[in-house]
Amino acid sequence: MSDRRSAIMDVAERLIRAHGYNGFSFREIADEIGIKSASVHYHFPTKADLAAAVAKRYRERFVDALGTAEAQGAGKIEAWRGLFQNALNQDGLMCLCGILAAEGNSLPAEVAKEAHAFLKFGVESLDEAAPGRGLAILSQLEGAMLIARSAADESVFQDATKELSAL
Amino acid sequence: MSDRRSAIMDVAERLIRAHGYNGFSFREIADEIGIKSASVHYHFPTKADLAAAVAKRYRERFVDALGTAEAQGAGKIEAWRGLFQNALNQDGLMCLCGILAAEGNSLPAEVAKEAHAFLKFGVESLDEAAPGRGLAILSQLEGAMLIARSAADESVFQDATKELSAL
DNA sequence: GTCTATAATTTGATAGAC
């Protein structure tokens, strides 16, 4: 993948996680990189194409990051918690697929599909650590991100999920 | 409050809960009611005014609905859970302030403030039923709504929150 | 209170030159 293409995805990912699918534009991305919006369309014909590609990459990267955290000795739940905590602390960003899921049926089908695939993976992943509780744990993690962003207080996510450390 | 004003708020609330703040327009509301968008501006000068008013009313109504459920014998946690479950089942709608919180810092300050006030109320309310666990429980409820919408399966919210019944 | 009309801006997207 070209540098330019991945640079576009980087900016798109950050903007979606900050404002949602309906809260970013091709021009915003182009301006930030220093190109024209027509050039963004060369790499991604439509907005749905771009968002779906970003969501797919987000899931793949998340899988890798989980693997790294686990290889370093973290439990699965702590790995998930740590990745979300870092995103919030560093840039105040939601889980990409959490905010996409919240925007619900206003999304193009291909984007909704990728968001759903991530959440399905999340449930299965957390079920490995806590059989039958993956869905409940992912719910708590996603909801905690959402509330933490509203509070704009770094300790909120930690407080909201601290009981998960015991699992 | 006039009928027209509340009718506008009704449509706005449904649209925000379905698509988010950045996913609805004055024209959409006007078309649905059968008036012109300029008339919507008569009642609410700006989009931020409208969304903030809707969020304030949402919280007031939620307080009332909780009181009703509790008067009918429901525990506080079951009351919250039931209200969210009903919204999902009937119209596939998110918690208004959950989706607003997810959209984060792209919102006008007055709208973000109302969303935050609702979530703060939620934590305090749930803390009464489970001291020290209100934030964790609200997180789980909000996250479960978000995941349930992505799954488009009515049983997901129930599964994701079933353990809360025991509290 | 609602309308017509319109302004000013933004948006997603395309055609075609280079």
Added chain:
DNA sequence: GTCTATCAAATTATAGAC
């Protein structure tokens, strides 16, 4: 691959008639 130029549509919002 990126640009200029442009389009058609949508958006928030206002002025002023009725």
